Amino acid sequence: MNKNISPVKGTHDLYGQDMEKFNYVVELFYSIANKFNFNAIQTPIIENQELFSRSVGELTDIVSKEMYSFIDKNESILCLRPEATSGIARFAAANYQSGSLKFSTHGPMFRRERPQKGRYRQFYQINIENIGEKSPYIDFEIIYIASAFINKLGISNDKYNLLINSLGSAEDQNNFSKLLKDYLSQFTKKLSETSLSRLNKNPLRILDSKDDGDREILVNAPKIRDHLSKESKDYFSKIKMFLSDNGISFQEDDKLVRGLDYYTHTTFEFQTNEEKRQNAILAGGRYDKLINMISTKDMPGIGWAAGIERLMALIPNVNKGNNSSKKILLALQKEEYLNSLNVLKQLYQSDFSHEIKISNNIKKLFSYADKNDFDFLLLIGESEIQSNEISVKDLNKKIQKTHSLTDFNLKNEIR
Numbered sequence: 001m002n003k004n005i006s007p008v009k010g011t012h013d014l015y016g017q018d019m020e021k022f023n024y025v026v027e028l029f030y031s032i033a034n035k036f037n038f039n040a041i042q043t044p045i046i047e048n049q050e051l052f053s054r055s056v057g058e059l060t061d062i063v064s065k066e067m068y069s070f071i072d073k074n075e076s077i078l079c080l081r082p083e084a085t086s087g088i089a090r091f092a093a094a095n096y097q098s099g100s101l102k103f104s105t106h107g108p109m110f111r112r113e114r115p116q117k118g119r120y121r122q123f124y125q126i127n128i129e130n131i132g133e134k135s136p137y138i139d140f141e142i143i144y145i146a147s148a149f150i151n152k153l154g155i156s157n158d159k160y161n162l163l164i165n166s167l168g169s170a171e172d173q174n175n176f177s178k179l180l181k182d183y184l185s186q187f188t189k190k191l192s193e194t195s196l197s198r199l200n201k202n203p204l205r206i207l208d209s210k211d212d213g214d215r216e217i218l219v220n221a222p223k224i225r226d227h228l229s230k231e232s233k234d235y236f237s238k239i240k241m242f243l244s245d246n247g248i249s250f251q252e253d254d255k256l257v258r259g260l261d262y263y264t265h266t267t268f269e270f271q272t273n274e275e276k277r278q279n280a281i282l283a284g285g286r287y288d289k290l291i292n293m294i295s296t297k298d299m300p301g302i303g304w305a306a307g308i309e310r311l312m313a314l315i316p317n318v319n320k321g322n323n324s325s326k327k328i329l330l331a332l333q334k335e336e337y338l339n340s341l342n343v344l345k346q347l348y349q350s351d352f353s354h355e356i357k358i359s360n361n362i363k364k365l366f367s368y369a370d371k372n373d374f375d376f377l378l379l380i381g382e383s384e385i386q387s388n389e390i391s392v393k394d395l396n397k398k399i400q401k402t403h404s405l406t407d408f409n410l411k412n413e414i415r
């Protein structure tokens with residue numbers, strides 16, 4: 001019998017340096033989101049499956065192949081969320097009053113994909129969404145925040161590209177769908193099985209195909225760029241102008257349709273220059289159709305999501321804490337020395353990060369303090385107890401002093 005239970009395929013534990021990095025990315029994200037007046041939200045991890053089949057789309061990879069769905073005891077069909085936007089849109093539809101609702105969130109997402117480096121079945125995203133109002137400035141601002149965030153993380157701009165595209169309005173998409181379907185219908189014998197199944201119901205989805213044969217056929221397909229209404233083109237031009245004015249370089253890429261059905265108008269993706277499929281670090285777009293797909297309301301929205309693991313892979317390790325908070329080890333030879341110890345109470349009341357360690361072996365206590373980056377060691381051994389003293393060692397300056405245990409004042413000695 002195998003006694004060791006491993007983590008589920010495609011999942012991973014976060015601990016130590018990884019956890020430090022994770023928190024660093026998340027904190028930095030919220031600091032920028034707050035600066036632009038976005039409000040934090042947490043929506044449930046389990047949702048009704050219908051939320052995603054209606055919004056992300058029945059024919060997308062995410063919903064058709066990758067969703068973790070199950071029948072609950074009351075027979076409703078639930079799933080683990082594959083993305084965050086739909087849950088936030090559900091909340092926005094139910095709670096909207098006026099103006100823009102601006103949200104920031106982070107948390108785990110679940111997709112049953114083939115695990116690879118940078119691709120997991122449980123992975124973490126940070127998200128930002130602006131729902132309720134629509135203008136080129138709003139689209140620009142959401143992209144600007146992404147760019148500021150990536151720069152603040154210290155990822156230099158020669159390491160990634162920003163790709164942008166416009167999918168036009170819902171009406172543009174309907175018109176274009178017909179043209180695309182006519183073109184693709186000439187190749188029914190060559191198209192992949194998946195694309196063929198999408199041809200009638202949702203030909204735009206085929207533009208997102210990863211199949212090499214399909215990609216070849218798509219080279220000469222009509223381009224959505226050539227079939228945008230004047231209004232949609234103007235809207236897109238204004239966003240590009242804001243980007244240029246603010247020094248954000250971008251490339252236009254008309255293949256950027258994104259893997260979800262709810263996008264309209266602006267789509268964008270930050271990709272690293274690495275030659276691998278998992279090179280997308282942050283992606284998003286405008287989703288003016290989404291809210292009406294899941295509610296009786298109809299309002300515009302735009303947002304993005306970034307993969308935390310993919311960002312973590314691009315930044316160096318981070319140092320825990322800062323110098324203003326000293327880390328203290330209170331080391332004792334016997335646990336009973338803790339009884340009625342005023343040092344312990346002072347530690348509890350202080351802001352210092354601290355740990356209590358008990359061992360008969362004083363050498364072990366010293367080496368534990370050294371190995372774990374403590375700044376100060378407070379030692380109460382047998383000899384200290386006998387003389388009613390406490391030894392304080394500054395581990396950075398390597399100075400050791402003894403003090404009376406009765407009069408010991410933590411704040412005077414730690415600086």
Ligand code: ATP
Nearest residue numbers: 118119120123259278280281282283305306307310
């Ligand atoms: P990809 O093209 O890499 O599959 P996607 O288009 O499916 O990405 P989105 O749904 O737009 O991704 O999610 C936004 C971001 O979340 C991606 O840019 C990526 O950084 C991250 N991401 C998506 N899927 C995974 C995954 N399975 N594991 C880790 N990160 C992921």
Ligand code: MG
Nearest residue numbers: 061111113259
């Ligand atoms: Mg994907």
